[in-house]
Structure formats: C-alpha cells, structure tokens
Amino acid sequence: MKENVFGSLIMQDGDAAISGVSVRALADQYGTPLYIYDENTLTSTMDAYMDEFRSDEFETRVVYATKAFNCKAMLKLCDAHGLYCDAVSLGEIYTAKRAGIDLSKIYFHGNNKTAFELNRAFEYGVGTIIVDSKEEAEKLVSVAKDHPETSMRTLIRVNPLIEAHTHKHIQTAAPDSKFGIPIMMKERLLETIAILQSADNIHFAGLHCHIGSQLFELEPYIKAVEELADLALDLESSLSSSIEEIDLGGGFGVWYTDADTPNPIALTCKTILDACNTVFKEKGITPKIVTIEPGRSIVAEAGYLLYTVTMIKQSLKDKFYFVDGGMSDLIRPALYQAEYTADLIGDSANEEKELVTIGGKCCESGDIVIRDIMLPPAKEGDLLLIYSAGAYGYAMASNYNKQPLPGVVFVKDGQTRLVIRPQTLDEMIERECD
C-alpha cells in the first residue's frame, strides 16, 4: 500500500475501513465485485485543481473528462465543486442532462460525432463542441441550420505531434493518430475555421489539444503551450478574430504501483500556468481562457475495487488466487498490460507473504488482474482490495462472459451511498428477445 495516497484507508485485523466504512460490511451488503470511492478524496482532488489552476491573467477552467468514470452522482459532485465536464457521446451528455447539471458547462469531444448527436447537443444546450476535423465542421454547419435560434461555441482539436511516453493505445498526438487536425496543416485549419465562421450561429472560440494519458513528464505540456501559442499567433494573422481559448487537455499520471511517480497537482498546474504566462507574453497573444481536462487524476486514487477470493489453485508455475470478477470489471490489465497493487483483507493478513498471481474468472488466458504480487496466504472468502481502480475501471466494464456489472458505492465519514446498483442477472438479459 502506498503511504499517504490512501489517507482514509485503515487496515484492521481481518477488515479494512475506507473513510470509516468497513469494507467487509460493504461486501456483505452489496456483494463483490464492488467499486468503492472515497468521496472526500474525490472532492479534495477537485478542489485542489480548482484552487491551483487559477490565474490573474486569464480565466481558467478545469474540465473533468467524464469518460474516466461517468455516473450521475459523479457529475453532480463535479458541478457542485465548480468543474466543467467533458462528454464524448450522447450517452455521456444524456447522463449529465439526467444529473441535472448545467449543460452549458459541457465540452463535447470525439472524432466521429454523428449528426444525431450534434443535433441533440444544440437541443440540450451543450456549451462547447470540440471540432475534430474539417469534415466535422461541415457536418456541424449543416446541423446548425436547423437550430437558427441557438448559438454554439466551438474549439478546433489540433494534433500538436508531441511525443508522449506512455502506452501506445493511450498516445493521442502521434503522426498516425485519428484525433484532430495535424498542426502543420495550416491551410486545413484555416479552411475549417472559415467553414465554422460561415454559420451565423457558430462561434469559433479557440484551440484544443490532448497529448496522451498517464503522463509523468510535464515538459510535453510546456511544449503544447508553445505549439498552440505559435499556431494561435499564426492563425490570428490570417483571421479577423482572435483565439479566445487554449485548451491543453488532460493526461496527468497517477499512482498504480511504486513504479509510478505522479506530480503533485500544484506542480502540474503551476508548470502549465507559468508556461502560459511566459509564452503568451513572448508571442503577444492574449487568450481569455485556459483550460485543462483531467480525468484519471481526479478519480483513480479515490477508487478501490473489492473482490472476494473464490478459489486458490497451485499450477505449474503460478499460485493463483482467483477472484469473483476479472476483465469484465477491470479490463485495463488485459488491454494495456496495466499494473495494479492490492492487499488481502483476511485473518492471515499479517502472515509471511508469498508470490502469487490474481486471476479473474473470465474464460480467457489474458484475464489476469495482477501477475506476481507478494501477498499473505489467502483462504476462500477473504477479500482483496485493488488500489487506484477509480479511473477507466467501471467505465470500461462489460458483460463479457455474461458477468453482471458491479455496483459502485461512495463512502464518506462513516456513511455509504449506493451510486450505481449492482446489475442483476435479469437486468442483464432483459433486453434480449426470445
């Protein structure tokens, strides 16, 4: 367990408490697998971003990338703490609508928005659309004609071609990326802006980029500020309007294992703000708004995934602790070779540790939750708590192997609230026709 990260977790003999709530009691009441979020950690992280990402020179916006963990309760928390939210699908926008949050604070992203989704964005009063391509600009202009009374704010997503050291699948600024308009395609960018500006009810407000995810280096963000500022200056010389907003995306790394060295939020924010102050002055540009879009770093470390050990098997090489879930509720290990840390919660928690592998129950060799971890001897019925499971865990869960989706609870100061009910077997098949 990492010191200081899990401030509200206390290991007790045969049990653990998160923010004063017994993990064993949660397992008894809601079953496992179960996602548990420490609400105080969620809100203090949001507040840290809101406090640290502030400037006297320009307005600052913190947009939570809801794809990391999206549900009504989470979106309401963001709204209450002053964050904007990004959405990448009608489903995410609809969740925000049903959560009752202010949809003018939604940033609508995605490389392949449908006309249906764009229409709904106008109808629902979505605040900002991040246009990914010239083709999307054309589609948006055509949709905008059906909503003459509604004005839509837009940013254009630029691929700044900045190398980011992370897993290939979560790099987004590589030359072969499907996202955005490559930064050197200035003609294409100007054409896209001209298309947007051809509609009376579309406002072109600025530039967006997102360089990748789970990044520990801050240098690429400084580079992104420089690249976008250069581009803004260049575009402004050809446009009658100025670039109002520069949105630098998210991607700030978090702790999963001791190999990970996340930057404090204050340092991340200061580095980006300092770079903006220096570079904007140097180039003589004056954007009114600077935006960041953290997803993972708001939810990862606040979230835990609780399993029950359901079988212990000695195989040729590995000793397996099998748990009652796996890649259906946590696909990141299988998809990205992502590594996690865990603790056993059982009577033997203080006994000598041995090298084991945590295996899931899906019928697939890749369904390994953690390969090679030192844990005390387990017995069936012990609980296993996976740390830093709050980002892209529940959000990427599926019914693979007809595993019902797990429930999600928020815990805070000894209180628990269920925010997503565990899916029942009947709910899982109720859409199926005979």
Ligand code: LLP
């Ligand atoms: N903004 C944009 C435009 C994005 O595409 C993303 C993430 C973010 C912000 C938030 O990035 P974050 O702060 O969460 O790193 N499923 C993968 C991660 C995919 C990230 C996609 N875009 C994973 O489990 O690692």
